[in-house]
Structure formats: C-alpha cells, structure tokens
Amino acid sequence: MNALQVSGVGFAYGARQALNDLAFELAPGRFGALLGPNGAGKSTLIALLTRLYDLQQGDIRIFGHSLRDEPRQALRQLGVVFQQSTxxxxxxxxxxxxxxxxxxxxxxxxxxxxxxxxxxxxxxxxxxxxxxxxxxxxxxxxxxxxxxxxxxPRLLLLDEASAGLDPASRLALGRHVRNLCREQGLCVLWTTHLLDEIESSDDLLILHRAERVAWGKASQFGDDLAISFARLTGDEALGRGHVREALRPRRDDDSDNTETASVRTAHPTQGVRP
Incomplete structure (x- = not known):
C-alpha cells in the first residue's frame, strides 16, 4: 500500500488552472521532494493535502484512505509542519x-x-x-x-520547512528528517525551491505551470540538477547557460519571501550525483 497516492488531481482558481491531472505516489519510508518554481502548483497541492481546499478533480489517498470519501481516517495518518511557524x-x-x-x-x-x-x-x-x-x-x-x-502519523508533510534557517541548520534538519524515514519508516513529502536540499536517493517530483514535468529518483536527473531543472521547465535564462547567476545564493538582505522564476540554490549540484 502506498503512503501517498495522488490520482488525476486537478484544481482551478476560476479560469486559471493551478494543477492539471497530477499523479504520483510515495511508498512508506520514502523521502519525497516536491520541487518547482513560483506558481508551479506546490502551494495548491499542500492546501489540498491538508484539506484547506476541497478536491475538484481526482483523488488523494493516504495509506489507502481517500481524502474525498474518508477525510478523518486519511488526516489521522498525516502530520504537518507549515512554512510559517505556529x-x-x-x-x-x-x-x-x-x-x-x-x-x-x-x-x-x-x-x-x-x-x-x-x-x-x-x-x-x-x-x-x-x-x-x-x-x-x-x-x-x-x-x-x-x-x-x-x-x-505515518506521513509527514513539511512545507518549505527550512525557510529562514542558516545553511548549517538546513543541512542538519534534512539529515534528521531522512533519519526518521530510515529508522522509523516514516514517509515524508518535503516541498522546497532549493536544489541543494535534494539528495540523490530522494524521490523527486518537479512541477511547472500546473503540470508534472518529471517524477523519479533524483539520481536519474544527471550530474547537474540545475541544468536538468532548466531544461524541464523551459527557463530561457538558464537554458542560455546562466545557471550560476540565476541560481545564485541569497544575500543577507534578500527577502525571505521572494521566489525568482527559477529555483534558488547555494550549490546546484550538492547532494545530487548520478
């Protein structure tokens, strides 16, 4: 039985499609990374998983329980850490x-x-x-x-959990959560826009403009995840080879809440190996 199964999920804000026929699954004990630029549909998916929004199309199952038909049983299996501390x-x-x-x-x-x-x-x-x-x-x-x-819970959802942390704390948090997966059999879905938070053994879902553009082991995306991301999302600036500049580290005076059209990272290839 999958820990998380998303099947044909679609969601629209009026005429604007936020998610289109999204499908993927995570097995128990797996660390899944959800990666995408601003506006890709990440926040909408999180809102659907936590029942902040009702499903419009498709279904989401958490350890076999449908969020549409068995919301209480499904949510009982879910733990959530939101981006903003509560x-x-x-x-x-x-x-x-x-x-x-x-x-x-x-x-x-x-x-x-x-x-x-x-x-x-x-x-x-x-x-x-x-x-x-x-x-x-x-x-x-x-x-x-x-x-x-x-x-x-058996599924832990972490939405931009490293936001506001220094690099050492981000690294320690990622290691800690992956240890929970290995030692406790916990399944984790980790949303991020930072490429250096993704490790080669992770399951990786890339969203772009409401669509799933890639899904698989992070190790399958080649030597440089930044280059692969640029190709998959059609980012012209990155496609011209300006990867290092477009994905430059944030300075201390950069806004914590600002996402560029691409994905920021301090080290585009760190933790991603073939």
Whole structure:
C-alpha cells in the first residue's frame, strides 16, 4: 500500500488552472521532494493535502484512505509542519506539545508519554521547560516536528520547512528528517525551491505551470540538477547557460519571501550525483 497516492488531481482558481491531472505516489519510508518554481502548483497541492481546499478533480489517498470519501481516517495518518511557524513563543516546549496533544483528545498520561518519546527522538529533552522564544530556528523546527508526530502519523508533510534557517541548520534538519524515514519508516513529502536540499536517493517530483514535468529518483536527473531543472521547465535564462547567476545564493538582505522564476540554490549540484 502506498503512503501517498495522488490520482488525476486537478484544481482551478476560476479560469486559471493551478494543477492539471497530477499523479504520483510515495511508498512508506520514502523521502519525497516536491520541487518547482513560483506558481508551479506546490502551494495548491499542500492546501489540498491538508484539506484547506476541497478536491475538484481526482483523488488523494493516504495509506489507502481517500481524502474525498474518508477525510478523518486519511488526516489521522498525516502530520504537518507549515512554512510559517505556529508555535506559541511565550510557552515552553512542554506546554506547546501538551496543548497540541489536548487538541487531539489524547489522555494526559498518554500525551506525556508521547511528549517524552518525541523530545528524546528530537534530542530536545533538556529543553522541555525552555520557552520557545529562546530556541534557535533549527530547534524550533524540531519542536514542530515533534508536535506533528505526537499522534503517530505515518506521513509527514513539511512545507518549505527550512525557510529562514542558516545553511548549517538546513543541512542538519534534512539529515534528521531522512533519519526518521530510515529508522522509523516514516514517509515524508518535503516541498522546497532549493536544489541543494535534494539528495540523490530522494524521490523527486518537479512541477511547472500546473503540470508534472518529471517524477523519479533524483539520481536519474544527471550530474547537474540545475541544468536538468532548466531544461524541464523551459527557463530561457538558464537554458542560455546562466545557471550560476540565476541560481545564485541569497544575500543577507534578500527577502525571505521572494521566489525568482527559477529555483534558488547555494550549490546546484550538492547532494545530487548520478
């Protein structure tokens, strides 16, 4: 049984098509990367997966449960870490997690056992009584992952989870999540616009203008993922060979919320090998 199966999904905002006949699947224990430029349809897919939007066409199944026909059973299998943090900065790590467990209706004793387990897994046990405000960005993301895993979902959705993190924290977060896949059998869908967050062993889905333009192991895309991405999306600037400039690293004064028409990366080939 697939962890995630997307079949013939289409979605439109009036006359504008945001997703067109999208189909792909992820197996349990796999790390799937969703890559695409601004306007490709990534945000729409995330909204559909989390039921912020209702399906217009096609179906999404999470461990066999249809989001259309069995939404409660499907969403029970799903944990989510959104791009914008939703932690209460003035509560402690423990209090944030306890509040989330209560929202899920978990008995207090069971909730505390799960909190203890996840804090150990995320290497945060010694920070449980610290206010979230005192944590760095990488540790805050780990708290959010712990929170998302409290109800023991089997599919974890991370939407631009590395946004705002420094390069070392981004690298550590990626390694940590992949370890969860290997050691816990967790399936992960990781959305990004940064090529250096993709490793050769990942399943890679590339969206462009509402369409799936590629799907497969990242290692299948050749020596330079930036070049492959440019070819698949038809980016003229990249096609003329200006890969390094168009995909230049962000400076400190660049806006955190700005996406270019291409995909940004500090090292276009890092972690992607044939």
């Amino acid at each position: 932690l209460d900065l003035d509560l402690s790590v423990q209090q944030n997690l306890a509040y989330h467990a209560a929202l899920h209706g978990m008995p207090r004793r069971q909730a505390q056992a799960r909190i203890d387990e996840e804090l150990l897994r995320q290497d945060l046990a010694e920070r449980r009584h610290d206010k979230v405000r005192t944590l760095n960005g990488g540790h805050r993301r780990r708290v959010e992952i712990a929170r998302a895993l409290l109800h023991q």
